Amino acid sequence: MAHNEIETRVLKHSLPSRLFHWCLILGFLPAAITGFILWLKLGNETFINLAMRIHIVGAIIFTSAVIIYTVCCLNLVIAFMRRIFSWDSRDLGWILIGGGYPQKMFLGKKITVPPMGKINSGQKIFGICLLFSGLILMASGWILYAFIPVSPKLFIYWSNRIHLVFGIFMGLFVFVHIFLGIYNWGEFKTMFGNGTQPLDEAKDHNPVWVEHEIEPVQNTKSNTKVLVQ
Template sequence: MSHPEQELRVLKHSLRSRLFHWSLILGFLPAAITGFMLWLKPGSEEFLNISMKIHIIGAVIFTIATVVYTLFSFDRVVAFFRLIWTWDDRDIGWMLVGGGYPQKMLLGKDVVVPPMDKLNSGQKIFGICLSIGGLLLIVTGWLLYSFIPLAPKAFIYGADLVHMYFGVFLGLFMFVHIFLGIYNWSEFKSMFGNGTQLLSEVEHHNPLYAARKLEPAVHPEADEPIGAASYKTE
């Protein structure tokens, strides 16, 4: 017989954050895949034209999602930037052992990993790269789309190089992010479900977050929080 406290779930990702994440997948992922197609040119001219159209549609979704989320969830954007740029000795320790992933995946061994907040050090790095690289992709992409006939060739050439190199880098980084997200299945389900995770899972993977910033808990079958006065809220 299970104990109620073992069934508690906590809100890990708000609806706004989940909608933004889903929009990034609908926008960035098709743009990244077609970007590789446009770079490698594996097919006919018709195939590349279709790839370009999909690339532009993905870019539109990616851009709109970024702008809308920034405007209407500015407090969460600020909190996200504060978190990804906050580093201490725990992050250095996490990086030195790779978060324990190489040892677990390749050797089947568990190693001691420093306690993490809502994001681990690898996710912080990805967040920094995606923030800077994503902004550069949006700016250079729309410059290339709008000003090729008007801007100096040297400027367009530079914008194209920035767009290509950052696109390849972030595209490869994104596939690593997706792989590790699926590997951490409970985290993956929380992003694509109702945003909650089992309290025990959060305490294991994000102990600092569990200790400081938990939102109200819910049972797996419940749609509404059940209330947990002992948990701190964001």
């Protein structure tokens, strides 16, 4: 691969993906926090009522974002699904050593981890949980919102139970995601910045992705950087 004197960067997260991530933040996060408030009945009636309104607005943003992203960026959705469902012996090795995170966090040691693609095995597990739990949460949530008057009590009872269990699971899971996202500061800056990452950093975290899934930007001379929106 070409090497530049200036820092060579790779576009890791495209604009639609970053916008979708922002929609998940603005939709899922308020819905998760207010979900816990509604479940634990924290505060007086007015506050609970406000929490319910925020929960519904969050759900609308979350659901709309998922539908729009799926329709407009089907190729990215399929790429994501290919990645989360692709497992081999490297993933087993990665999971067995916890991706090297416990050693780094608790012992201050950096150990060699199996080379990963764009997402590592932990992110694959998170992705699978996100895919199924997200869909189940959306479906059960909208059943509770719209179908209580016309549905049998037992159906609503189980919709409520499922919504609660998956909501708690996803709510707790997303806070782990936030912690690890901030811990991997470079990745955080990539997602919340312009989507680009230094190539060396990408090589370190995602060597298989850099090796097989990226290419030089077209019409780029070796020392010239292109400006792309």
